[in-house]
Amino acid sequence: MELTARQKQILRAIVDIYVSTAEPVGSKAIAALPDMRFSSATIRNEMGALTQMGLLEQPHTSAGRVPSPAGYRLYIDELMQDYRLSLEETRSLNQALELKSQEFDQMMSQVGKLVSKMTDLPAYAMATRQSGAVAKHFELVQAGPGSIILVLMLSGEVVKNKLIKLPVRTQEADLKLLGAVLNASLTDVPAEGITGELLEKISRSAGGAAPLVPLVMDFTLECLRQQHGDVHLTGQMRLLGQPEYKDAADKAQEVFETLDEEMISNLPAVLPKDGPVQFLVGPENVAKELKDTSVVMMRFDIGEGMQGTIGVVGPTRMDYAKITAKLGYFAENLGRMFQKNGSTPPTLAEANDTTKE
Amino acid sequence: MELTARQKQILRAIVDIYVSTAEPVGSKAIAALPDMRFSSATIRNEMGALTQMGLLEQPHTSAGRVPSPAGYRLYIDELMQDYRLSLEETRSLNQALELKSQEFDQMMSQVGKLVSKMTDLPAYAMATRQSGAVAKHFELVQAGPGSIILVLMLSGEVVKNKLIKLPVRTQEADLKLLGAVLNASLTDVPAEGITGELLEKISRSAGGAAPLVPLVMDFTLECLRQQHGDVHLTGQMRLLGQPEYKDAADKAQEVFETLDEEMISNLPAVLPKDGPVQFLVGPENVAKELKDTSVVMMRFDIGEGMQGTIGVVGPTRMDYAKITAKLGYFAENLGRMFQKNGSTPPTLAEANDTTKE
DNA sequence: CATTAGCACTCAGGGGGTTCGAGTGCTAAG
């Protein structure tokens, strides 16, 4: 049941028009297109056929046609034409791409905001660990009477820290000792390698700091097991800019009650196939609340066994081509930035200037 | 131009009823109240007077009255009765109050979500530094070829870290040296004390790690100067649950385009007076987009020179009493939790259990 | 045989008119 070239052309035209107008598309509108060589009657026939195949839908008898989810899927997989970012678009994207934060988590949050702003839709950013993490360095510092800060560096240049409060006071020397023991026996050990046995051994060699060991270990294991960092979801309100949600605020609310950060972090698991760009169209989504909602997401490499994901949430009627182009641009540049520097590229020369006088 | 007792009673009744119904309140509805001893005609007269004074408003001639912003302000300042949380409410608040994160920032983010969820309104949480911060400890660790992680512990048990990438490779020994120098000369020095002179001195003693100094210093200064941490604003969509925004999604959108995280972080500055609880009612807000929006915020002590703020954003017609009660409950308990532990209280006994076996 | 012009039919959306009733302000009586 292959589509003819003409049917493809018509389907593509319908998606393109509908995406920009958000109104059902009639046969006349299509016939009026410059490179359409057929009368509205012919197109009506073809539209009938496409409807039969389940690629189009009719809101009601006397309205035009709207792409069905299956129609969108076919469009995305076969018909979509690459959207070329205009010079102006590229420029404003470039301008926005200035991340000024230091902390990794904050950077991801900024990335999310950026994507949302540039696409004018809700967006998210998250980091995922590809391979199992290992600890790289432990550091224990006395922060006050009875409180200690544990700083844990993981592979992938991730740093975690935790404030530990204990009713008993620990000696500086004991802390030093424990730090040394931890660094000697736990670095480069994957989570599976941390056995009760090993734990006991550490406890024994920890001397006066032994009460700390279980707390430290719990935290370490938690960090090692953590598959992905926080999901930074922002710009939810922008969904209201879309006509389909303008007068159905409750629907928008529902969407984000369902599609919370936890759900987003699990999205990669439910995806049909694998690849750098992924589309989740309407009912392909798990929850029924999202049946009119689509998600476009894109991965990029952060280096050091970490992977970033950025994504956009929008109505099923969404300019997939344009969004994909923008996401692609972000992904490419973010990947480069992260690998190069972890933050804004303040060149060495510039930085040195601060020193001189 | 003082209000009579009766007028106060009527004003309070109007606010109370309007808050729960979101419909203009008529004289009959008030007269029907159990402890109202006057006929609707009398009440009509009083309502007329209150309208004249600018405490009430009339959407149109044949509708009931609605409190004006001035009316709300008077209600909040003088008329509002303490709302007692029901047993059930207390219980569900208690249940929610389990923070399970380790990192301070993530905790604040969770607090925001919590407040939003329990009030069913958009909410935010942020941490503010009361006094100037000083550095407590520096730590430099080699993370890979040409990349170094700087961990900076500040007063207030705040930990910041930054990944530094340099084209040149630094020796382990040089890092150790620089760490020692930094710890010796920069700890407990306030931001004002960090002069160019001091900087140069450090550079000189830093040996092979000298190129790192400006980067480290920039970061340190930035951290010291930072007045408040991130604002964690969440649950924006819940505003749509409010009748005044149900069919005016664009208004809701506007609200959060104006009231972004930056604006929120500046709110304390524009507040009329100081105190643990603060109300910002409608047009008292700076921006005209927020004229139908109010904010209730509350401070609590985190200890160590840090202060937390939680706040709720809602329509001007908002149950101030209830919101205040809930915020108060949160503030009290969060304050206690933070001061005790910085996280969930995993008792020492429990923790030790993990070790056995 | 594919294409197109023509036509009857459908139906959502918008405009205009009417009714309904909650709520008001005023007046006069208690």
Added chain:
DNA sequence: CTTAGCACTCGAACCCCCTGAGTGCTAATG
């Protein structure tokens, strides 16, 4: 000072009709 009574106002809801975009079918056309 309070209250009962009354005329008046005006938004919300409803109904009805009309309009026009869009369809599916049929018959004519190249």
